[in-house]
Amino acid sequence: MSNNVYQQLVDDFMARVKAKNPGEAEFHQAVQEVVESLIPFVEENPQYKHAKILERMTEPERVILFRVPWMDDKGEIQINKGYRIEMSSAIGPYKGGLRFHPTVNLGILKFLAYEQVLKNSLTTLPMGGGKGGSDFDPKGKSDNEVMRFCQSFMTELQRHIGPNTDVPAGDIGVGGREIGFMFGQYKRLRNEFTGVLTGKGLEWGGSLIRPEATGYGCVYFAEEMLKTRGMSFAGKTVAISGSGNVAQYATEKVNMLGGKVVTLSDSNGTIYDPKGIDAEKLAWVLWLKNVKRGRIKEYVDKWGGEYYHEQRPWHVKCDVALPCATQNEVDKNDAEALVKNGCICVSEGANMPSTPDAVEVFIKAKILYGPGKAANAGGVATSGLEMTQNSMRLNWTRERVDEELHTIMINIHKTCQKYGTEPDGFINYVKGANVGGFVKVADSMLAQGLV
Numbered sequence: 129m130s131n132n133v134y135q136q137l138v139d140d141f142m143a144r145v146k147a148k149n150p151g152e153a154e155f156h157q158a159v160q161e162v163v164e165s166l167i168p169f170v171e172e173n174p175q176y177k178h179a180k181i182l183e184r185m186t187e188p189e190r191v192i193l194f195r196v197p198w199m200d201d202k203g204e205i206q207i208n209k210g211y212r213i214e215m216s217s218a219i220g221p222y223k224g225g226l227r228f229h230p231t232v233n234l235g236i237l238k239f240l241a242y243e244q245v246l247k248n249s250l251t252t253l254p255m256g257g258g259k260g261g262s263d264f265d266p267k268g269k270s271d272n273e274v275m276r277f278c279q280s281f282m283t284e285l286q287r288h289i290g291p292n293t294d295v296p297a298g299d300i301g302v303g304g305r306e307i308g309f310m311f312g313q314y315k316r317l318r319n320e321f322t323g324v325l326t327g328k329g330l331e332w333g334g335s336l337i338r339p340e341a342t343g344y345g346c347v348y349f350a351e352e353m354l355k356t357r358g359m360s361f362a363g364k365t366v367a368i369s370g371s372g373n374v375a376q377y378a379t380e381k382v383n384m385l386g387g388k389v390v391t392l393s394d395s396n397g398t399i400y401d402p403k404g405i406d407a408e409k410l411a412w413v414l415w416l417k418n419v420k421r422g423r424i425k426e427y428v429d430k431w432g433g434e435y436y437h438e439q440r441p442w443h444v445k446c447d448v449a450l451p452c453a454t455q456n457e458v459d460k461n462d463a464e465a466l467v468k469n470g471c472i473c474v475s476e477g478a479n480m481p482s483t484p485d486a487v488e489v490f491i492k493a494k495i496l497y498g499p500g501k502a503a504n505a506g507g508v509a510t511s512g513l514e515m516t517q518n519s520m521r522l523n524w525t526r527e528r529v530d531e532e533l534h535t536i537m538i539n540i541h542k543t544c545q546k547y548g549t550e551p552d553g554f555i556n557y558v559k560g561a562n563v564g565g566f567v568k569v570a571d572s573m574l575a576q577g578l579v
C-alpha cells in the first residue's frame with residue numbers, strides 16, 4: 129500500500145476522532161501521532177483492523193467528572209473540577225498519575241491517558257492506562273489548603289478506585305505531600321490500608337527509587353540510545369527543562385554518568401549555568417522547589433549563571449536535551465535550534481513535550497529521538513514495582529529497585545529497536561514505541577471479546 133493510501137486512512141480516522149471529541153486539541157495530537165505509526169501496521173495485520181482495535185482504544189472505557197468543593201484559609205468556598213479517565217484495562221488495573229494544574233481539562237487528561245496505555249504496556253508490567261487530576265493550582269496555597277483540597281478530591285475519587293481497579297499516582301503538581309493527604313483520606317473512608325496509590329512515603333508503603341525513577345529512567349533510555357552510536361554521557365553537555373520531580377532526578381543521574389547539566393527552568397524562565405549544576409547546587413534546587421517552593425530564577429542569585437526570563441532552554445548549545453516540564457514545550461524553532469547547535473539526542477522526560485513539527489525536525493535530521501511514552505516509562509514502571517512490593521508486603525532495597533528499573537528501560541529500548549528499525553538502520557523510536565506498546569494491548573483485547 130502506498131504512503132498516500134495510508135495518509136488517507138489516517139486523515140479519515142482523525143476526522144472521526146475530531147468530530148467525536150471536539151475541541152480536545154492535545155488529545156487529537158496524541159492520537160494522530162499514534163495512528164500515523166499504527167495504521168500501516170494494522171493494515172498489515174488485518175485481525176486488528178477487523179476487530180476495530182484502534183477505534184476502540186481511542187474511546188475511554190470510562191470518564192469520571194466530579195465537583196471538588198473545599199474551603200480556603202479565609203473561609204471562602206472554592207470549587208474545582210475533578211477528573212479520572214479510565215482509558216484501558218486490557219492488561220491490568222487502570223494506572224496513571226493525577227495532575228493538579230490550572231490548565232487541566234478533559235482533552236489534556238485524555239491525551240495523557242491515551243499515552244499511558246501504550247507506555248504501561250511497554251514496561252512489560254501488568255498495568256492498564258488512566259489519568260486524572262484537577263484544575264486546582266497548588267501554587268501559593270498553604271499546606272492546610274492543599275490538604276483540604278486533597279481530602280475533598282479523594283472523598284469522591286475513592287469510590288472509583290482500588291488496588292485491583294485503578295491505582296493513581298503523581299504528575300505535575302502532585303508529589304509526596306499530595307499523595308500523603310489523599311492516601312490518608314482514602315484510608316479513613318474505606319478503612320483499609322492498601323496499595324491504592326503509588327508514590328507513597330517510604331514509611332507507609334512507598335518504594336525506594338520511586339521519586340527518582342522517571343528522571344533516572346529517562347537518562348537510562350538516553351544512555352541506550354547513545355550506545356547505538358558508540359557514545360555515552362561522559363563529557364556531554366545536557367540541557368534540561370523543568371525543575372520539578374522529573375528534572376531534578378534526571379539532573380542527578382546525568383551527573384552520576386559524567387555529563388554536565390547546564391539548564392533548568394520553570395514556567396517563568398530558564399537558568400543557564402555553564403559550569404554545570406553539580407550535586408551541591410542540585411541539593412539546593414531540591415530544597416528551593418520541594419521545601420521553599422520558590423522560583424528557579426533564585427538560582428542565579430545563589431550560584432551565578434544567567435537567567436532568561438520567559439524563555440525555554442533550547443537555544444543553549446548542548447549535546448543532549450531532556451525536556452522534563454510539560455506538553456508542547458519544544459516547537460519547530462526550538463527543534464531547529466537544537467539540531468543546528470549540534471544536539472544529537474533528545475529523550476523526553478515529560479509527556480508529549482515536542483510538537484509534531486519539532487518531532488519531524490528530529491526525525492529528518494536522524495538524531496536520536498526518544499518519545500515520552502518510551503523514555504519516561506521508568507516512573508510508572510517503578511510504580512508497578514511499588515504495587516508488587518505492596519502485594520507481597522515486602523520492601524526491596526534501593527539497589528534491587530534501581531536494577532529492575534534499569535533492566536526495564538533497557539528492554540523498552542530493545543522493543544523500540546525491534547519495531548522501529550528502518551531499512552537504512554535508523555531507529556524510528558516513535559514507530560517502535562507505538563507498535564511495541566500496541567501489540568500486547570491489542571492481543572489482550574482480541575482475547576477478551578468485544579470489550
Ligand code: NDP
Binds near residue numbers: 453
Ligand atoms: P512537577 O510538578 O514536579 O514539575 C513540573 C515542572 O514543569 C515545574 O518546573 C513546572 O514549573 C514546569 N511546568 C509545568 N507546567 C508548565 C508550563 N505550562 N510551562 C512551563 N513549565 C511548566 O511535575 P513532574 O516533574 O512530575 O512532571 C513533569 C513532566 O513529566 C510532565 O509532563 C509529566 O506528565 C511528566 N511525567 C511525570 C512522571 C512522574 O513520575 N512524576 C512520570 C512520567 C512523566 P512551575 O513550577 O513554574 O509550574
Ligand code: 2IT
Binds near residue numbers: 298
Ligand atoms: O505520566 C506518567 O507516567 C506518570 N505521571 C506516572 C504514573 C504512575 O502511575 O506512576
